[in-house]
Amino acid sequence: QVQLVESGGGLVQPGGSLRLSCAASGFTLGGYAIGWFRQAPGKEREGVACISRGGGATYYVDSVKGRVTISRDNAKKTVYLQMNSLTPEDTAVYFCARRNMYFSCSGYVSDYDSWGQGTQVTVSS
Numbered sequence: 186q187v188q189l190v191e192s193g194g195g196l197v198q199p200g201g202s203l204r205l206s207c208a209a210s211g212f213t214l215g216g217y218a219i220g221w222f223r224q225a226p227g228k229e230r231e232g233v234a235c236i237s238r239g240g241g242a243t244y245y246v247d248s249v250k251g252r253v254t255i256s257r258d259n260a261k262k263t264v265y266l267q268m269n270s271l272t273p274e275d276t277a278v279y280f281c282a283r284r285n286m287y288f289s290c291s292g293y294v295s296d297y298d299s300w301g302q303g304t305q306v307t308v309s310s
Contacts, residue, residue, distance in 0.1 A: 186210075186211045187210075187211040187212050187283070187299045188209070188210045188211050188301075189207055189208070189209055189281050189282070189283060189299060189300065189301035190207070190208045190210075190301055190302070191205060191206065191207050191279060191280065191281055191301045191302065191303060191304040192205070192206050192208070192304055193205040193206050193304060194278075194279060194304030194305045194306045194307075195305075195306070195307070196307045196308075196309065197271055197306070197307070197308055198308070198309070198310050199271060199272055199273060199308055199309075199310055200270060200271065201271050201308070202267070202268060202269045202270075202271065203267075203268050203271065203306060204265055204266070204267045204268070205221070205265065205266040205268070205279055205281075205304060205306075206263055206264070206265055206266075207219065207221070207263060207264040207265070207266075207281030207301060208262060208263050209262045209263065209264070209283070210262065212283070214257070214259050214262045214263075214264075215238055215239070215259040216238060216286055216287065217238060217283045217284055217285075217286060217287075218235060218236065218237050218238055218284035218288065218289060218290045218291075219235065219236055219257065219264045219281060219282070219283060219284065220232055220233075220234065220235040220236075220281070220282050220284060220290065220291070220292075220297060221233045221234045221235070221255060221264075221266045221279060221280070221281050221282075222279070222280045222281075222282060222294065222297075223275075223277035223278065223279045223280070223306075224277055224278050224280070224303075225276060225277040225278075228277075230280070230294050231246065231292075232246055232291075232292035232293070232294075233245070233246055233249055233253065233266070233279070234246070234249065234253055234255040234266060235255065235284070235290035235291070235292070236255045236256065236257050236264065236290070237289060237290060238287075239259075240256065240257045240259075242289075242290065243255050244290050244292070246292070248274070249268070249275075252268065252269050252270045252271075253266060253267065253268050253269070254266075254267040255267075264281060266279070266281075268306075271306075271308045272308060273308045273309060274308075275306060275308050276306060276307050276308050276309070277306060278303040278304065278305050278306075279303060279304050279305075279306055280300055280301055280302075280303045281300075281301045282294075282297035282299065282300045282301070283297060283298055283299040283300075284296060284297055284298075285297070285298050
């Protein structure tokens with residue numbers, strides 16, 4: 186059974202940092218690109234970052250470039266999202282998702298076939 190489980194969210198002050206984790210099970214992580222998405226209240230889900238199967242290529246939405254780093258450890262079956270210099274605009278539920286097998290990264294929700302349940306990130310003083 187394919188499963189993605191996010192963790193690491195929480196309440197953080199503006200300017201703070203969080204590291205989110207996405208633990209994968211039920212499939213070989215190395216065969217898939219993985220994306221992080223977020224959804225704020227009343228807004229559509231948007232792509233934040235994506236990492237290729239081997240980790241050699243990464244992509245970021247403009248609003249997080251320079252503040253966020255996506256990485257993966259296929260041996261540990263985990264993908265990470267390190268977020269620094271957080272602002273209230275980063276407040277959202279963050280999801281990790283599995284790209285269709287062997288396809289490269291994409292920013293479209295419909296291009297991902299499995300999703301985690303999400304972890305809440307709240308940036309507030």
